[in-house]
Amino acid sequence: MFDFSTLLTFTAVVIGLFLVPGPAVLLTAARTVQNGRKAGVITGLGLATGDLIHTIFAAVGLSAILMTSASAFNMVKWAGAFYLFYMGIRAVFAKASQTEMAKASAASAGRIYRQAILAEVLNPKTALFFLAFLPQFVDPARGASIFQFMTLGLIFVLLGVVYTTLIALAIEPISERIKRISWLNRGGGNKVIGVIYIGLGVKIAFQGR
Incomplete structure (x- = not known):
């Protein structure tokens, strides 16, 4: 079982990490601008679910494979990069009509x-x-390591949901003003979102272990 000071330290470190903008912020902001507050919140929930999956992988040791195997790391890296490229290219070349904007x-x-x-x-x-x-933050003396991994992971996930939800709520008023700009309504908005996705794909493609 964790003591209060350990949980407090972990929470403080996680909040500190969140204050440095990363891919989660960009994806949530992009979705909020493109599809509204609800979409931004849902994106945050999706990211949190992904983090939970990573927690499970780390708890059972699967993430260690990515650390020790260059081929496994590169395979996952390029899959992620191509997926973001695909999303970005789709957004860049999306039709600019009001009907398409409504569908989006x-x-x-x-x-x-x-x-x-x-x-x-x-x-x-x-x-x-x-x-x-x-x-x-895991100490074998406190009990089963997998239980500690999952507890810490769930705290991280819950804090992440709160963080991305706040981002979506903060971005929405700005997005409403942005959508009034005629250039964005003519397809410029999709291009901006597409560039963000492609940029994230490039970031993943060039990152190393």
Whole structure:
């Protein structure tokens, strides 16, 4: 069982990490601008689900494979990069009509959720982060390590949901003003979102272990 000071330290470190903008912030902000607050919140839930999957992988040792196997790391890395490229290219070349904009705003919640999960799961750096970060707070003397991994992972996930939800709520008023800009309504908005996705794909493609 964790003592209060350990949990407090872990929570403080996680909040500190969240204050440094990363892919989760960009994906949540992009979805909020493109599809609204609900989509931003759902994206955050998808990212959190991806983090939970990484927690499970780290708990059972699967993430260690990515750390020790260059081929496994590169396979996951390129899968994640190509997926983000695909999402970005689709957005860049999306039709600019108002009908298409309406369809984008009505994007399926399930599809948004699945896309966020895939984007997070296919980021090998996230897997290595969980494998390197969580063990620092795990002490075999406190009991089963897998239980400690899952507890820490759930805390991280819950804090992540709160964080991305706040981002979506903060971005929405700005996104409403952005959507009034005629250039964005003519397809510029999709291009901006597409560039963000492609940029994240490039970031993953060039990251090393």
